Each structure stands twice: as structure tokens, then as C-alpha cells.
Amino acid sequence: MSAPAAVALERLLAPREETGLDRKLLAGLLAEVARTLEPGSGAEASAVEPVDPRLEQLRRLLLGREIEVLARLSAEIEDPERLAAAVGRVLPSAIASSDARLGQVLAPALEKATRASIRSDPRTLIDILHPLMVPAIRTSIGEAIDKTFQSLNESLKHALTWRGLKWRIEGWRTGSSFAEVVLRHTLVYQVEHVFLVHNRTGLLISHVASEDAVSQDPLLVSSMLAAIQDFVRDSFKGSDQGLDSLRLGDFRLWCEPGPFAMLAVVIRGSPPEELRDKLRDALATMHRERRQALEAFDGDPSGLGDIEAALAAIAAARQRAERAPRPGFPWLVALVALLLLGVAAWGGVRWWQSERLRAMEARHWSTYVERLRQEPGIVITEAGERDGKFTVAGLRDPLAVDPRQLLRDAGVDPARVESRWQPYEGLEPEFVLKRLEASLEPPAGVRLRVAGNRIVADGTASAIWLGRARAAARMLPAGGPTLDLAGVKNLGEGPLLVLRTAIQSAEIHFAVNAPLPSPGQDAVLDKVAAELKQLSSLSAAMRIPARVTLTGHSDDTGPGTLNLSLSLARAGAVLVLLKKRGVDPDLISVQGAGPLEPLEAGGSETARSANRRVSFAVWLEGQP
Amino acid sequence: MSPAVQRKICLLGGFSVGKTSLVRRFVQSVFSETYLTTVGVKIDKKTVELGGRSVHLILWDLAGEDDIASLRMSYLRGAAGYLLVADGTRPSTLEVALSLRRRVETDYGPLPFSLLLNKRDLAAEWAVGEAEFDTLRRAGWRVSPSSARTGEGVEDAFADLAARVAG
Secondary structure (H helix, E strand, C coil): CCHHHHHHHHHHHCCCCCCCCCHHHHHHHHHHHHHHHCCCCCCCHHHCCCCCHHHHHHHHHHHHHHHHHHHHHHHHHHCHHHHHHHHHHHHHHHHHHCCHHHHHHHHHHHHHHHHHHHHHCHHHHHHHHHHHHHHHHCCCHHHHHHHHHHHHHHHHHHCCCHHHHHHHHHHHHHCCCHHHHHHHHHCCEEEEEEEEEECCCCCEEEEEECCCCCCCCHHHHHHHHHHHHHHHHHHCCCCCCCCCEEEECCEEEEEEECCCEEEEEEEEECCCHHHHHHHHHHHHHHHHHCHHHHHCCCCCHHHHCCHHHHHHHHHCCEECCCCCCCCCCCHHHHHHHHHHHHHHHHHHHHHHHHHHHHHHHHHHHHHHHHHHHHCCCEEEEEEEEECCEEEEEEEECCCCCCHHHHHHHHCCCHHHEEEEEEECCCCCHHHHHHHHHHHHCCCCCEEEEEECCEEEEEEEECHHHHHHHHHHHHHCCCCCCEEEEEEEEECCCCHHHHHHHHHHHCEEEECCCCCCECCCCHHHHHHHHHHHHHHHHHHHHCCCCEEEEEEEECCCCCCHHHHHHHHHHHHHHHHHHHHHCCCCHHHEEEEEEECCCCCCCCCCHHHHHHHCEEEEEEEECCEC | CCCCEEEEEEEEECCCCCHHHHHHHHCEECCCCHHHHHCCEEEEEEEEEECCEEEEEEEEEECCCCCHHHCCHHHHCCCCEEEEEEECCCHHHHHHHHHHHHHHHHHHCCCCEEEEEECCCCHHHCCCCHHHHHHHHHCCCCEEECCCCCCCCHHHHHHHHHHHHHC
């Protein structure tokens, strides 16, 4: 097809004001087409008839489908109802895809319409807006204050407890405020019942109860609630609002009014204000989604079955009490506490032990000091504890008990004790007795004892010992114990004196110039030796010191010096002979008297013979 | 079986017409009668079986007072119908019932209702004549004599009202 032909066809199909076709143009067009197909045909436009049924036929042939569409479209557009329906079908998407200009164009008209609507009936608009407005205005000042008080109370309550500290850490960790954490943990509540009550009739639209809730017939409760709301509204004229909360013991009734239905919720425990928000949201949603069904409710709940799910969601709202130590035993805390306790206990035991030791030592020390005080011959002038050491000072009789010995007996560590003792002589009878015993050496037959403030001696003693004892008694310090010797019987001429007489009567004789005894003197020597041995044992028993002196003598012939040495030699010879006979030589001392102590005076041979001798002298207690 | 439907029905009547006795014998009640004197209304329930389904008549028993002005008319809002109770032995209570009906009609328009002429058992003292019955019935009223003591007319009246409000 040539280009001019295409242009012509387009013009043909283009809408024209007249319904009729431009026949002339069409005829020319067809002739042109014919010429193109068969140049020699000679077809002329002028040959076209003004009305040609074939043309109409061609038109239908070519454009039949388009004509049908056009007819349908024009019918759609010309019928206002059908046009409205068609526009209605596409309008939402048209608006959705339109640019901002549409809004600018529509806004003034909408505003005008809204104003008119509000002027004529504000209630309608309020009903419409209610579900949208409520969420927006729910954070009213009153609630904010409520929340503040609530969280303040809780904060104060928990600020200083261990749990409070834990919650502070939790708040710090999770980035929430302390009040929020407190609320989360402390608000314990459970929704027990949810009623959706129809405003106009008071009839129950739907009711959901938690598993363990008990109640009266919900139908009756619902209407009674509605009646009470009416009663409150009537009773407090001027207030369009009914009750919004009631409290009975542990239970709370929260009512949330909506345009067509009221949500009434029975809650056990202390619900947070957020629950109120939740109720409002739920009620607003119900009104938004089921507005017509709620408005038209007449007691038949069959059309509102799905509401129950929304109520069930509310009834599920609860907050369980946090069970104190059960979930997750705080092992770490317990461990640390145990550790601290252990350390404290160990320290305590140590301290207690040392205190006990100290107390024990102190007790031992005071016992010791007390014992020392009781001990004769010890006078304590000072006792105490200084710089961890015990000190004691005083006077001590040398005869008194050894304080160090006593220290060991008392269980006090001697290393911790400092003692300073000054010696003194005690006048206690025991010590006087001891001292007398040491100095008097009483013979076996004598016993000394304490009787009150006296020392009493009993038994028998030699006159010599008695003399000594009397002298000692006189020497005792005045005011102290006295020595009573009345009970000692005087031995007088006792066996010791008999022995002395016997020994002193004996003489050993010598020949001229002979240092050794004459023959026949052995019997005398034997007798004297026996007597001397007797003297020795008797004097020891009687505690009377005895001494024997052998004196050698010579006659008066010969030079003096010779006689002196001869006499000494004779005494020494006798000593040796006595010693040979078992006599203790320590008992005996020897001396030579030469011719100076003659037994018989005179120059006769008899006298000279008698003078050549060894004589015996016995000393008892140093006395001849 | 289709779910039960509810209808709000008000119970109205003058002082001492035996409303409370009716409620006590024929109606399921959980609330104390003190509500009547405090809140001025007590809710009770009467379930009527109607063509295979239950109709819960939620009865708003309004405090019976001869002083009509003190009646809280707001309690009648949303009622599907009402039951007037009068004492058949005291014609004055019928007057009260008539004025109650006028009052309701003024505020809420025409609603299905029935009139119970109670204390039918006290035949000797009966004071409402047949002529009056006829007058009322001709005016389109449902009037039935009833007795809380014998039960006469009570169940029928509830069933009839239920059929009219729930049909």
C-alpha cells in the first residue's frame, strides 16, 4: 500500500463530527486502490453512486469489530449509572497513581463538605473519627500523671533493695529506664473477663473469660453493667461519661466506652496503664472493622463471631508474679556469700582461738600468781602484764618453793615471764623450822615440828646438843616463832660419856727411846680401837661431833728436841696401829708433848716408865 | 441449631403489682433485689425456646413506682419490647400501666408489649371487668390475666412476647 493510501485510511477512521462517511474521498481512495492493482482499468471517482449498499458492506467488512466496541463504549458513557460504575471501578487506582495535583484540587472541596457535615450533625463525625482519634489522644495528661505516680511509687519502693539494684543493672543493660524495669517486674495482674457490651441495648455482644475465672451469667452481668453505666450517667448529670473503673478488693473493672459498644474488663491484681491503651486500641480496631455490625446489633451475635478472637487476645493479657528465688538460683551470689562467710568464720575462729588462748594464759597466770601469794616465804609486790609479757616481782625466802618450778606446773610459758626476786628471811614457822633443822642438826632421837607460832622439839638429846639448841633459840628474831625445847629429855651420862671415860683412861706404854709400843700392848690397842669405833658411830647417830687427840709423851732423859719428836712419833705410831684396827683416822689428830706432861713426877725408873706413853683425849662438841 | 439470640425486655408496673413475685418464680435471677432500690433496675433473664432456638429475654426489671416521673426512662433505651404488669384487684394499677405505656411510646415509639393483669388467683377481689379487657384488646393490646401463685398466663405471656420481638 502506498503512503498516500495509508494516510487516507487513517483519516477515514478518525472520528468525525458527522456520522456519515466522506463518500467522495472513499470513492477516490478505492479508485486509487484499483489503479494500483490494475493500471488499465480506467476506474473513475465520478462513477460512484451517492448511495451504494456495497460501500456499507465494505465498511462492515473492514471495521466490524471496531464498530461493536464503539457501540459498547458509547452506551457506557451515555448511561450515567453505568458511567458511575465504570469510573468507580477505576477511580481508586487512578487516585492512587495520580500525582500531588489531585490532592490540591480535591482538598478545598473536601474541606467544604466536611465543614458542612459537621455543622449539620457533629455526632456523625465523632462516630467516624472515634476509632482514629482515640489512639491519638490516649496519652492524655491524666494518664501521664498516673504513670508518673505509679512508677515513682514503685521506684521508691525498690530503690534500696537488692532486687532494686538488680533491676538497675537490668535497666542499664537493656537501655530502659529504671521505672520501666520496675513496672515490668512488679505489675502483677490477670485479665479474668472481657465483655463487649452493646451500648444501646446493654446486650452482650461477646464475652471471653480466662480459664480459671468464675462469674455469674455473662448475659446478666453485661446488662447490669450497662444499667449501672446508665445510672451513673443519669445520676451525675453534665457528665457524658460513665464509670471507667471500679475496684472491689483484688478485682478491678475497667470500662472503655466506644461509639457502639463498651469494653468491660475484669482484672485481678494491679494492671499497668498500658493495658488501658491496649483496650482502647482493641476497641478502636473493632469499631473500624465491624462498625456496621456493631451499630446494627440487635441481640443476634451470629454476625460477630470473629469479635471473640479480639477479646481472647485481651483476656490473654496478664503478668505473672516473679517467683522470688526459684527461677535460676543465684549461684554466683551464693558462692561469694559462702566464701565471705567462710573467710569471716575462719577469721572468727582464729580470733576466738587466740582470744581463748589469751584468756587461758591470763587465767593460768592469775592462778600462778595466786598460788605464789599462798606460798610461804614469797611476798609478791608487783604482778601484771606488760607488752605481751607477764611480770612478777617480790621477796623470796631462799627456802621457799622455786617459782620457776611452780610456773611449769601452772602451764605458763616461762619464756613469757619476767621475774625479779629479792631474797629475805621469812618468819613463817615452817621456814624457821627448816632453818633450825639445817643449823642444829637434831640427833636421831629429836623431832622438830610446828605448833602454831612455835617450833616444838620432842625426843632425847645430849646435854651438849641441848646447850647448842638453847643458844640457837635465844638467837631467833623477836616476834617470830620461838623454839620450845621443854619436850627434849637430857641424855646426861649417856653411853657417849661412858665411852669417853673408857677411852681417856687407856694408855699405851713404850720402852726407853722406842717409838713403837712395848710388847704386850696389843690388848690395850685392840680394846681402845673397839671403843673408838663405837664412839665414831654413836656420835654420828647422836649428831654430836666427836674428836680424839693422841698425845705422845717421853721421859725426861735425853735432849728436849729428841723427846718432842719421839713423843710425836709415838702418837703417830699408835694412830697407824689403830688405823690398822679399823678406826677412822679422820676422827683422830696427833700431837707430841715430849716430857712436858708427865704422868708421874720424879726421877725414878717407875715414874719414867709410866711417863713413856700415848694418852687419849676425847672431845665432844668441841668440849674436852 | 442457630445460636441463641438476646432481646432486651423491660418489666414495668406500679407499686406492689407482684412483679417481683413473677420474677422470683419464673425468671433466672442472680442479682439482689436491693438493686431495685439503689440503682432502680435489676437484670434478670428468661430463656424461651422458640422454633428450635433459644431466645434470651434480658429483663430489665424497673423499680415499680406509682410516681411515673421518677422512672428512669434511659433504662428503656434499646429495649425490643416491654411487659406491663398491673394488679387485677386494684384498678388504679391499670391506670399506672396505661400511663407507663404512654410514657414509653412518647420517648421510644411503638414497641411490642404485653399487659399482665396479675393476682388472678384472688378471684374474689378481681376488679377488672370483661368490658375493659375487650376495650384494650380492641385497641390492639395483648392482655392476659396472670398469677404468680398458680403460674397462670405467665409462661404464655413470655413466649408470646419472645415470638414478637425475636421473630
